[in-house]
Amino acid sequence: MAQTKILLAESEIPTHWYNVIADMPNPPAPPLGPDGNPVGPEALQAIFPDALIEQEMSGQRWIEIPEPVREAYKLWRPSPMFRAHRLEAALGTPAKIYYKYEGCSAAGSHKPNTAIPQAYYNKMQGIKRITTETGAGQWGSAIAQAGQMFGIEIKVYMVKVSYQQKPYRRSLIQTWGAEVHASPTDQTAAGRAVLAKDPNSPGSLGIAISEAVEEAATRKDTNYALGSVLNHVLLHQTIIGLEAKKQFEMVGDYPDAIYAPCGGGSNFGGVAFPFLPDRLNGKDIKLVAVEPISCPTLTKGSYAYDFGDVAGMTPMMLMYTLGHDFVPPSIHAGGLRYHGDSPLVSQLYHEGLIEARAVPNLGTFEAGVQFARTEGIVPAPESCHAIKACIDDAMECKKTGQKKTLFFNLSGHGHFDMSAYDKYFSGGIEDYAYPEEAIKDSISRLPKVGK
Amino acid sequence: MAQTKILLAESEIPTHWYNVIADMPNPPAPPLGPDGNPVGPEALQAIFPDALIEQEMSGQRWIEIPEPVREAYKLWRPSPMFRAHRLEAALGTPAKIYYKYEGCSAAGSHKPNTAIPQAYYNKMQGIKRITTETGAGQWGSAIAQAGQMFGIEIKVYMVKVSYQQKPYRRSLIQTWGAEVHASPTDQTAAGRAVLAKDPNSPGSLGIAISEAVEEAATRKDTNYALGSVLNHVLLHQTIIGLEAKKQFEMVGDYPDAIYAPCGGGSNFGGVAFPFLPDRLNGKDIKLVAVEPISCPTLTKGSYAYDFGDVAGMTPMMLMYTLGHDFVPPSIHAGGLRYHGDSPLVSQLYHEGLIEARAVPNLGTFEAGVQFARTEGIVPAPESCHAIKACIDDAMECKKTGQKKTLFFNLSGHGHFDMSAYDKYFSGGIEDYAYPEEAIKDSISRLPKVGK
Numbered sequence: 001m002a003q004t005k006i007l008l009a010e011s012e013i014p015t016h017w018y019n020v021i022a023d024m025p026n027p028p029a030p031p032l033g034p035d036g037n038p039v040g041p042e043a044l045q046a047i048f049p050d051a052l053i054e055q056e057m058s059g060q061r062w063i064e065i066p067e068p069v070r071e072a073y074k075l076w077r078p079s080p081m082f083r084a085h086r087l088e089a090a091l092g093t094p095a096k097i098y099y100k101y102e103g104c105s106a107a108g109s110h111k112p113n114t115a116i117p118q119a120y121y122n123k124m125q126g127i128k129r130i131t132t133e134t135g136a137g138q139w140g141s142a143i144a145q146a147g148q149m150f151g152i153e154i155k156v157y158m159v160k161v162s163y164q165q166k167p168y169r170r171s172l173i174q175t176w177g178a179e180v181h182a183s184p185t186d187q188t189a190a191g192r193a194v195l196a197k198d199p200n201s202p203g204s205l206g207i208a209i210s211e212a213v214e215e216a217a218t219r220k221d222t223n224y225a226l227g228s229v230l231n232h233v234l235l236h237q238t239i240i241g242l243e244a245k246k247q248f249e250m251v252g253d254y255p256d257a258i259y260a261p262c263g264g265g266s267n268f269g270g271v272a273f274p275f276l277p278d279r280l281n282g283k284d285i286k287l288v289a290v291e292p293i294s295c296p297t298l299t300k301g302s303y304a305y306d307f308g309d310v311a312g313m314t315p316m317m318l319m320y321t322l323g324h325d326f327v328p329p330s331i332h333a334g335g336l337r338y339h340g341d342s343p344l345v346s347q348l349y350h351e352g353l354i355e356a357r358a359v360p361n362l363g364t365f366e367a368g369v370q371f372a373r374t375e376g377i378v379p380a381p382e383s384c385h386a387i388k389a390c391i392d393d394a395m396e397c398k399k400t401g402q403k404k405t406l407f408f409n410l411s412g413h414g415h416f417d418m419s420a421y422d423k424y425f426s427g428g429i430e431d432y433a434y435p436e437e438a439i440k441d442s443i444s445r446l447p448k449v450g451k
Numbered sequence: 452m453a454q455t456k457i458l459l460a461e462s463e464i465p466t467h468w469y470n471v472i473a474d475m476p477n478p479p480a481p482p483l484g485p486d487g488n489p490v491g492p493e494a495l496q497a498i499f500p501d502a503l504i505e506q507e508m509s510g511q512r513w514i515e516i517p518e519p520v521r522e523a524y525k526l527w528r529p530s531p532m533f534r535a536h537r538l539e540a541a542l543g544t545p546a547k548i549y550y551k552y553e554g555c556s557a558a559g560s561h562k563p564n565t566a567i568p569q570a571y572y573n574k575m576q577g578i579k580r581i582t583t584e585t586g587a588g589q590w591g592s593a594i595a596q597a598g599q600m601f602g603i604e605i606k607v608y609m610v611k612v613s614y615q616q617k618p619y620r621r622s623l624i625q626t627w628g629a630e631v632h633a634s635p636t637d638q639t640a641a642g643r644a645v646l647a648k649d650p651n652s653p654g655s656l657g658i659a660i661s662e663a664v665e666e667a668a669t670r671k672d673t674n675y676a677l678g679s680v681l682n683h684v685l686l687h688q689t690i691i692g693l694e695a696k697k698q699f700e701m702v703g704d705y706p707d708a709i710y711a712p713c714g715g716g717s718n719f720g721g722v723a724f725p726f727l728p729d730r731l732n733g734k735d736i737k738l739v740a741v742e743p744i745s746c747p748t749l750t751k752g753s754y755a756y757d758f759g760d761v762a763g764m765t766p767m768m769l770m771y772t773l774g775h776d777f778v779p780p781s782i783h784a785g786g787l788r789y790h791g792d793s794p795l796v797s798q799l800y801h802e803g804l805i806e807a808r809a810v811p812n813l814g815t816f817e818a819g820v821q822f823a824r825t826e827g828i829v830p831a832p833e834s835c836h837a838i839k840a841c842i843d844d845a846m847e848c849k850k851t852g853q854k855k856t857l858f859f860n861l862s863g864h865g866h867f868d869m870s871a872y873d874k875y876f877s878g879g880i881e882d883y884a885y886p887e888e889a890i891k892d893s894i895s896r897l898p899k900v901g902k
Contacts, residue, residue, distance in 0.1 A: 376557030
């Protein structure tokens with residue numbers, strides 16, 4: 001029988017995360033404060049524990065994973081890697097397709113890889129509460145579970161429209177014992193200001209971030225946690241790629257191309273960064289960040305300093321951005337509807353070390369359904385983006401006869417996204433054009449500082 | 452680090468299912484036709500393939516798992532076994548708790564263990580279509596995926612009220628390419644008869660079974676498939692217990708008690724039967740079938756011949772039953788709302804070789820939430836029944852100081868049951884009393900034949 005799953009033993013959970021900064025040809029550009037000067041660690045201490053600030057700034061190649069974090073990882077890690085025999089057969093491609101499955105975590109995505117260490121380091125610092133925001137709820141549920149593990153109270157500001165439309169992610173957050181509020185709330189100045197203008201505001205991720213950061217900044221026992229974009233988040237996610245390297249070794253194979261959906265960048269960075277040193281050493285490997293045509297941050301954005309949130313409360317970061325007030329169409333892959341991108345991913349893309357590709361909305365669902373009908377697992381809409389790009393290249397191999405080894409990160413299952421599949425089957429999923437004018441418009445409002 | 456997951460390699464997927472009939476002290480009582488005479492294999496040929504009929508009647512101890520079925524099992528099997536370190540710590544019990552996790556199948560439950568061989572054997576027989584019924588949708592989605600794998604069309608009659616209230620299980624069935632109809636339909640005589648009486652009928656599992664069987668019986672290219680109760684279904688599920696035995700060997704442990712939710716019996720039989728020979732050889736092991744107080748088939752039912760469906764269209768089986776027209780309260784554990792039970796489970800219970808326990812509804816949710824908050828995975832409401840019984844016994848161990856080894860089957864995740872958790876958190880889950888009068892009433896209508 002041909003091997004389907006490539007499994008590692010618990011004892012093979014990596015002992016260190018990989019910090020890509022150590023191998024980047026150029027040092028990362030620093031985040032800038034409102035005065036245009038680099039933000040130092042002290043500015044972050046109001047909302048982050050020291051260990052995470054240190055990781056955010058560190059240039060050390062390997063950073064040890066604390067024992068209690070590895071213990072917690074054991075609930076589902078190492079995650080399995082699969083050879084997609086059935087998908088390959090259905091495509092009739094000579095390419096070999098592998099995928100790593102991060103949906104086997106309790107929260108159903110890769111998010112717990114960073115939620116757990118974030119909760120742990122906050123606990124070690126004596127922090128009692130963490131505030132955060134969540135859109136579709138993947139991050140909110142992951143941090144809820146992590147907080148429960150380490151005895152930290154979690155308060156989630158969930159974008160009101162998601163709170164109302166996605167009650168099951170909300171219930172999941174509650175099942176793991178966290179408080180969840182529909183944002184905007186009347187509990188913060190930021191929330192009250194929005195409600196004063198529009199009592200029926202549906203909320204936005206930008207508003208929810210402002211609320212969570214405000215509460216953390218003004219309470220000594222409370223910190224803030226973010227699920228993507230920042231260096232320390234990508235660092236934690238490298239456990240995906242590190243495991244994948246071992247798994248490829250086990251079967252004596254190596255990928256010619258790696259695909260991951262890219263919103264804030266933690267999913268892509270997590271799987272791709274551990275392979276970057278090989279590329280820098282001359283290995284012919286393509287690292288492909290896949291994004292929606294409707295929110296084409298890397299492929300169509302500006303490489304410039306911009307805010308991480310809509311309201312302009314965060315430090316400015318040098319990244320690919322569509323403008324911090326750009327509002328992408330309401331595609332179901334909520335995790336990919338971000339105007340910016342991780343500064344590390346952005347810099348590597350800017351320097352030509354990774355690639356980016358934008359894929360059409362409808363095509364991602366077609367790919368997701370084809371995947372489910374062959375491999376079984378129903379993928380999250382975000383993951384469907386990577387599948388789409390991988391299938392496209394596998395079909396290209398069919399034309400050329402090339403026996404490439406293709407690998408994608410199946411970052412999560414779609415169990416809480418079935419309404420999107422429902423819409424797909426009833427013909428309600430549409431393609432969105434590249435929103436050129438809207439992007440031009442929001443780009444025109446980029447902050448002047450540091451550009 | 453203490454071991455959390457006990458994993459088997461793909462190559463250790465069992466090669467044979469275990470047939471408990473070979474080791475039962477007495478042969479099973481035959482199913483009876485409307486004339487009161489035993490039903491022979493020929494009566495079943497209109498709706499089942501020969502291989503399954505043979506398995507249904509077989510007394511052979513080990514039945515080989517066909518290679519293509521083992522290949523398909525490799526998509527998620529062997530399933531992991533976990534040591535519940537965090538739950539143990541939270542309970543402060545000296546007991547060791549293990550659980551086997553069947554929710555890692557694409558359909559999210561143990562159902563694919565039998566859906567896949569059923570689709571396979573039908574394919575081998577040249578069958579093009581399979582009809583089936585589904586209530587909450589776990590079985591419907593499992594057989595949809597299995598049909599997709601082997602190129603068999605699947606038509607699911609889904610109880611109308613579930614079809615409307617559980618759109619996401621329905622979407623899951625569609626994602627795997629099956630047809631799904633709200634039953635009663637106007638496509639069968641059985642459905643039309645119900646609709647003529649009540650055009651707004653919400654449907655029932657009994658009606659849906661009648662529709663699916665009628666269509667299969669009247670079309671040559673079409674067979675019928677059932678997700679529990681029958682001998683061949685329990686046979687396929689023994690892969691759970693067979694793997695678990697190997698996993699206990701790996702860690703040098705052995706269970707003092709095994710708990711599984713029991714509705715039609717395939718979940719319980721699947722995990723418990725492979726341990727029965729040890730019990731027959733004098734091993735002190737308790738095999739505990741856990742059911743809801745509101746549908747207490749084993750603990751309060753009659754051991755008598757009864758129909759498997761409401762309308763009385765199936766053969767009569769000797770089993771514990773609450774009467775084929777008993778309607779249990781609408782608990783969320785839809786898989787446990789069955790009036791009867793597997794004849795094999797029933798006979799073993801009748802002969803004192805297994806135990807049964809009824810647990811209260813609210814307590815199962817409390818147990819499920821405690822499990823989720825310690826071990827992470829959010830369990831299906833059915834699985835919560837086993838967890839409740841196991842936690843009760845672990846707390847008893849705390850009183851007595853006994854270091855027992857307790858083991859339960861976590862038969863599925865609750866991702867499609869979050870509305871039940873939602874209700875629990877808003878105080879809407881209630882306990883149901885033992886429905887003594889209703890059971891007395893339906894028991895009075897048991898068929899006279901063969902009792």
